[in-house]
Amino acid sequence: MTQLLLSPWRAGQTVPADTVVFVPAGGPLTTWAQASTIVIAALLLALLVVIVLMMAQLYRLLTTSNRLLSDARKQMLPVTTRAQTLVDNLTYMSAVVREDLERVHDSVASLTARLNQPSDRVEERIEEFNALLEVVQSEAEGLFIDTASTVRAVREGARALSQPQTRGPDQETEET
Numbered sequence: 001m002t003q004l005l006l007s008p009w010r011a012g013q014t015v016p017a018d019t020v021v022f023v024p025a026g027g028p029l030t031t032w033a034q035a036s037t038i039v040i041a042a043l044l045l046a047l048l049v050v051i052v053l054m055m056a057q058l059y060r061l062l063t064t065s066n067r068l069l070s071d072a073r074k075q076m077l078p079v080t081t082r083a084q085t086l087v088d089n090l091t092y093m094s095a096v097v098r099e100d101l102e103r104v105h106d107s108v109a110s111l112t113a114r115l116n117q118p119s120d121r122v123e124e125r126i127e128e129f130n131a132l133l134e135v136v137q138s139e140a141e142g143l144f145i146d147t148a149s150t151v152r153a154v155r156e157g158a159r160a161l162s163q164p165q166t167r168g169p170d171q172e173t174e175e176t
Helices: 028-162 169-175
Strands: 002-005 013-016
């Protein structure tokens, strides 16, 4: 047989006759637990409403900021265009200056190379001239020494001829 069990937990359910059902007695603690559950549910519902309102406010704020950014972009477009033009002009000017500097560098390098060639040639000629001067100097020294010795010999000969000979042939050999 089945009995109809009337309890707040299982209202309207039928239970077989051989089944034992334990229904806790309702006391003040149960009532407080049920009331706190209802309060928590209400607080959660209020929190959900607050979150939805905050999300709506955040959406409005985001929409406003997007609109302001769009307006700022429109207003900044001429400035960015001019800045880009300025950057392009500076890039072109630096390229022109770089090319001119490369040309000047190449010209200076070419001029330096051309100046080094005659300088090397002048150095060779100076070395040849120095060698010639050394030969001339050694020849002049030799000629000077020969001339000096000849002049001395002539002087000695002239002195010997101008003075009478008081010495004999034996004395001459001993002095020399």
